[in-house]
Amino acid sequence: xxxxxxxxxxxxxxxxxxxxxxxxxxxxxxxxxxxxxxxxxxxxxxxxxxxxxxxxxxxxxxxxxxxxxxxxxxxxxxxxxxxxxxxxxxxxxxxxxxxxxxxxxxxxxxxxxxxxxxxxxxxxxxxxxxxxxxxxxxxxxxxxxxxxxxxxxxxxxxxxxxxxxxxxxxxxxxxxxxxxxxxxxxxxxxxxxxxxxxxxxxxxxxxxxxxxxxxxxxxxxxxxxxxxxxxxxxxxxxxxxxxxxxxxxxxxxxxxxxxxxxxxxxxxxxxxxxxxxxxxxxxxxxxxxxxxxxxxxxxxxxxxxxxxxxxxxxxxxxxxxxxxxxxxxxxxxxxxxxxxxxxxxxxxxxxxxxxxxxxxxxxxxxxxxxxxxxxxxxxxxxxxxxxxxxxxxxxxxxxxxxxxxxxxxxxxxxxxxxxxxxxxxxxxxxxxxxxxxxxxxxxxxxxxxxxxxxxxxxxxxxxxxxxxxxxxxxxxxxxxxxxxxxxxxxxxxxxxxxxxxxxxxxxxxxxxxxxxxxxxxxxxxxxxxxxxxxxxxxxxxxxxxxxxxxxxxxxxxxxxxxxxxx
Amino acid sequence: xxxxxxxxxxxxxxxxxxxxxxxxxxxxxxxxxxxxxxxxxxxxxxxxxxxxxxxxxxxxxxxxxxxxxxxxxxxxxxxxxxxxxxxxxxxxxxxxxxxxxxxxxxxxxxxxxxxxxxxxxxxxxxxxxxxxxxxxxxxxxxxxxxxxxxxxxxxxxxxxxxxxxxxxxxxxxxxxxxxxxxxxxxxxxxxxxxxxxxxxxxxxxxxxxxxxxxxxxxxxxxxxxxxxxxxxxxxxxxxxxxxxxxxxxxxxxxxxxxxxxxxxxxxxxxxxxxxxxxxxxxxxxxxxxxxxxxxxxxxxxxxxxxxxxxxxxxxxxxxxxxxxxxxxxxxxxxxxxxxxx
Numbered sequence: 001x002x003x004x005x006x007x008x009x010x011x012x013x014x015x016x017x018x019x020x021x022x023x024x025x026x027x028x029x030x031x032x033x034x035x036x037x038x039x040x041x042x043x044x045x046x047x048x049x050x051x052x053x054x055x056x057x058x059x060x061x062x063x064x065x066x067x068x069x070x071x072x073x074x075x076x077x078x079x080x081x082x083x084x085x086x087x088x089x090x091x092x093x094x095x096x097x098x099x100x101x102x103x104x105x106x107x108x109x110x111x112x113x114x115x116x117x118x119x120x121x122x123x124x125x126x127x128x129x130x131x132x133x134x135x136x137x138x139x140x141x142x143x144x145x146x147x148x149x150x151x152x153x154x155x156x157x158x159x160x161x162x163x164x165x166x167x168x169x170x171x172x173x174x175x176x177x178x179x180x181x182x183x184x185x186x187x188x189x190x191x192x193x194x195x196x197x198x199x200x201x202x203x204x205x206x207x208x209x210x211x212x213x214x215x216x217x218x219x220x221x222x223x224x225x226x227x228x229x230x231x232x233x234x235x236x237x238x239x240x241x242x243x244x245x246x247x248x249x250x251x252x253x254x255x256x257x258x259x260x261x262x263x264x265x266x267x268x269x270x271x272x273x274x275x276x277x278x279x280x281x282x283x284x285x286x287x288x289x290x291x292x293x294x295x296x297x298x299x300x301x302x303x304x305x306x307x308x309x310x311x312x313x314x315x316x317x318x319x320x321x322x323x324x325x326x327x328x329x330x331x332x333x334x335x336x337x338x339x340x341x342x343x344x345x346x347x348x349x350x351x352x353x354x355x356x357x358x359x360x361x362x363x364x365x366x367x368x369x370x371x372x373x374x375x376x377x378x379x380x381x382x383x384x385x386x387x388x389x390x391x392x393x394x395x396x397x398x399x400x401x402x403x404x405x406x407x408x409x410x411x412x413x414x415x416x417x418x419x420x421x422x423x424x425x426x427x428x429x430x431x432x433x434x435x436x437x438x439x440x441x442x443x444x445x446x447x448x449x450x451x452x453x454x455x456x457x458x459x460x461x462x463x464x465x466x467x468x469x470x471x472x473x474x475x476x477x478x479x480x481x482x483x484x485x486x487x488x489x490x491x492x493x494x495x496x497x498x499x500x501x502x503x504x505x506x507x508x509x510x511x512x513x514x515x516x517x518x519x520x521x522x523x524x525x526x527x528x529x530x531x532x533x534x535x536x537x538x539x540x541x542x543x544x545x546x547x548x549x550x551x552x553x554x555x556x557x558x559x560x561x562x563x564x565x566x
Numbered sequence: 567x568x569x570x571x572x573x574x575x576x577x578x579x580x581x582x583x584x585x586x587x588x589x590x591x592x593x594x595x596x597x598x599x600x601x602x603x604x605x606x607x608x609x610x611x612x613x614x615x616x617x618x619x620x621x622x623x624x625x626x627x628x629x630x631x632x633x634x635x636x637x638x639x640x641x642x643x644x645x646x647x648x649x650x651x652x653x654x655x656x657x658x659x660x661x662x663x664x665x666x667x668x669x670x671x672x673x674x675x676x677x678x679x680x681x682x683x684x685x686x687x688x689x690x691x692x693x694x695x696x697x698x699x700x701x702x703x704x705x706x707x708x709x710x711x712x713x714x715x716x717x718x719x720x721x722x723x724x725x726x727x728x729x730x731x732x733x734x735x736x737x738x739x740x741x742x743x744x745x746x747x748x749x750x751x752x753x754x755x756x757x758x759x760x761x762x763x764x765x766x767x768x769x770x771x772x773x774x775x776x777x778x779x780x781x782x783x784x785x786x787x788x789x790x791x792x793x794x795x796x797x798x799x800x801x802x803x804x805x806x807x808x809x810x811x812x813x814x815x816x817x818x819x820x821x822x823x824x825x826x827x828x829x830x831x832x833x834x835x836x837x838x839x840x841x842x843x844x845x846x847x848x849x850x851x852x853x854x855x856x857x858x859x860x861x862x863x864x865x866x867x868x869x870x871x872x873x874x875x876x877x878x879x880x881x882x883x884x885x886x887x888x889x890x891x892x893x894x895x896x897x898x899x900x901x902x903x904x905x906x907x
Contacts, residue, residue, distance in 0.1 A: 351798075356801055356802060387802070387804045388804065391802060394795040394798065394799060395795075399795040401799070402796040402814050403901065413803065413805065417806075418803075418804060
């Protein structure tokens with residue numbers, strides 16, 4: 001097989017401004033070499049900060065202007081590092097195309113789909129607008145968008161995340177590139193949509209005879225479609241091998257750790273392996289502590305309904321039911337998993353328990369009994385007291401901490417509101433104690449949220465909830481935005497905290513593998529309805545509904561031995 | 567406890583530390599400070615208190631230009647012959663000697679008017695330097711006070727409307743629409759009709775007509791932020807509505823208000839010119855940069871550019887320094903920019 005792209009000893013450094021008259025540089029990629037064969041799929045795997053995206057974006061010089069690149073990037077024998085901007089522009093989109101992580105922000109919101117697909121066609125292929133439109137319709141059809149002719153006139157916000165990513169892929173495919181660089185194309189999507197997009201990419205790679213450079217933090221995802229895997233950490237290649245070898249006999253401790261830290265559907269350890277465990281050679285503990293089946297019920301929800309007002313016409317409005325009657329019981333120290341795709345009402349249900357409403361209002365009914373009180377009927381001061389006992393951790397750790405508050409302020413505020421601790425010193429001492437519990441130390445107190453990584457921020461958000469000594473935590477996709485390795489650490493932390501404080505969790509997620517790891521009971525939601533409700537082991541072993549089976553089959557399985565049927 | 571010590575300084579101390587490292591910001595702050603000191607001195611009559619005295623010749627040029635060359639006195643030739651004796655037909659002739667005698671009892675002091683003044687003189691010979699300093703008092707006080715009040719009104723109403731939405735939002739949107747539907751100059755006339763004249767009234771007029779743009783921007787920011795997860799998190803821990811609005815969201819949208827504040831200071835100084843021109847601004851016995859600019863119009867045609875020059879330089883320096891200072895302040899208040907060059 002001939003080599004299409006060859007990266008040889010690539011080094012990328014970022015200029016970080018001058019200090020004492022000397023230019024400070026930070027080396028992000030420290031000598032990376034690998035080849036992408038023609039018609040092959042190479043996966044670049046690593047955690048955030050491993051330099052995988054910088055490596056891929058260096059190929060087309062799509063890196064920030066303060067980056068300096070060294071080494072050789074040979075594409076069809078030509079060194080792209082030496083190419084001028086004009087030459088690169090001719091290659092971008094035509095020979096090498098890119099698909100990025102967040103489809104929502106990589107499509108231009110003010111242009112319709114047709115304009116965005118036609119642009120590369122008219123620029124690189126010299127087509128007229130009419131020809132380009134015909135081709136655009138074919139492309140949309142090819143990426144599996146229903147009614148392509150009508151959807152050409154749609155704007156990005158009128159499409160779902162999965163459809164937007166399909167449009168991005170259509171834009172990338174427009175000029176039949178020889179190489180498609182996909183930078184975490186499915187990380188922002190639900191598992192079910194992720195599966196569809198992965199299958200689409202695999203199919204298109206075959207039909208278009210192109211190579212694919214696939215970047216991901218999740219070995220499980222890449223295992224299914226790639227031929228070769230390059231594992232990166234801290235700007236260096238840790239291991240590169242054919243996919244069968246990576247999954248069959250991984251050589252590097254880090255690769256092994258990455259493989260082990262993803263929760264799976266087949267085995268259920270008490271704790272997930274984290275990278276450090278593996279590198280230190282510690283074995284996974286398998287003693288699953290049995291939960292007390294007779295624990296008292298802390299939260300009992302009966303027929304909870306929540307709807308929103310939608311604008312209808314000029315002055316009218318109609319009711320949109322987001323949650324159509326959910327009932328469950330949550331026992332002390334237990335975890336209830338809530339699974340479903342986006343739009344299934346799982347988050348709305350979680351927030352309704354906390355009476356955190358969308359700004360648009362809407363009606364709510366049903367009964368939420370917490371320790372004998374109906375939360376929905378409470379008012380004023382009573383509710384403030386209750387609020388302390390039921391807390392929430394949100395999905396996006398980058399958005400859930402106030403960027404203008406230091407960690408000390410963030411952690412002190414809830415204690416000040418609820419009068420926990422007598423003075424600032426005592427509150428800060430308590431905050432530091434909690435920071436240590438979640439794996440940080442007191443140096444964090446004076447810092448601002450942006451100085452922490454996503455995983456660390458999520459720990460801080462958890463610590464903020466713990467300041468109030470809650471009894472129930474609603475975890476709204478709390479680990480979905482994290483790398484698998486960090487996800488494992490946070491999941492372990494959640495389990496430890498549950499054991500220590502006897503917390504009850506409502507764990508909302510779209511990923512059944514994660515839910516299986518942490519939950520005792522699972523609620524499957526679709527379009528606001530509960531379609532299945534069972535103990536976790538039962539549900540995984542014998543799902544009763546098609547929808548549940550679909551969610552189960554969407555969980556990435558890693559390398560399955562045989563190439564996927566296309 | 568090291569960490570506690572570190573954080574005890576709080577946001578303001580940290581902001582001050584960041585501001586100190588910004589060289590441009592510090593210089594701008596010094597210039598703005600100098601202007602404020604000048605305003606204070608003028609207000610307490612320590613400087614430029616005698617700006618109304620006619621100390622120079624009319625339209626005296628600036629010192630660095632030098633005195634005007636003596637003018638040609640006219641085209642009529644001076645007659646050369648002996649004086650005509652009018653004594654026999656002038657009925658007052660016999661009393662001239664008596665009057666001259668009486669005049670000797672009084673002392674006459676010939677006031678010598680300066681040929682040049684430091685920054686020149688106006689058409690009455692008043693010192694432009696003194697005028698521009700006294701004018702700074704009015705203009706800066708009006709510009710700053712009106713901008714601060716307008717920003718306050720705009721931010722408060724914008725916060726309420728954006729945060730609560732619904733009925734409150736609708737009501738405030740109506741108020742906004744009413745204010746923007748009326749042409750600005752008519753609105754100014756309407757307010758001027760009900761308010762007494764004076765600097766306070768000018769501040770009120772400008773603030774009451776100028777808050778709308780700020781309201782709109784702040785409202786949009788609040789709508790964007792109210793459903794952000796950090797605000798939801800604050801609600802989940804029991805933070806009150808006021809706390810969420812002003813403690814959580816406001817610092818995160820303060821850059822909008824600050825930039826608007828600095829833009830409005832500039833525009834209000836200019837609007838005061840228009841008001842004074844229309845006779846709705848400061849009184850005739852007061853001077854502002856606006857009235858000076860209005861005077862400079864006529865002088866410029868005659869080639870007397872110094873009044874315009876002095877005002878333009880003072881205004882440009884103040885406005886630029888103020889804009890740079892608010893920029894630096896915005897950066898200093900944003901913890902994310904710490905350490906970036």
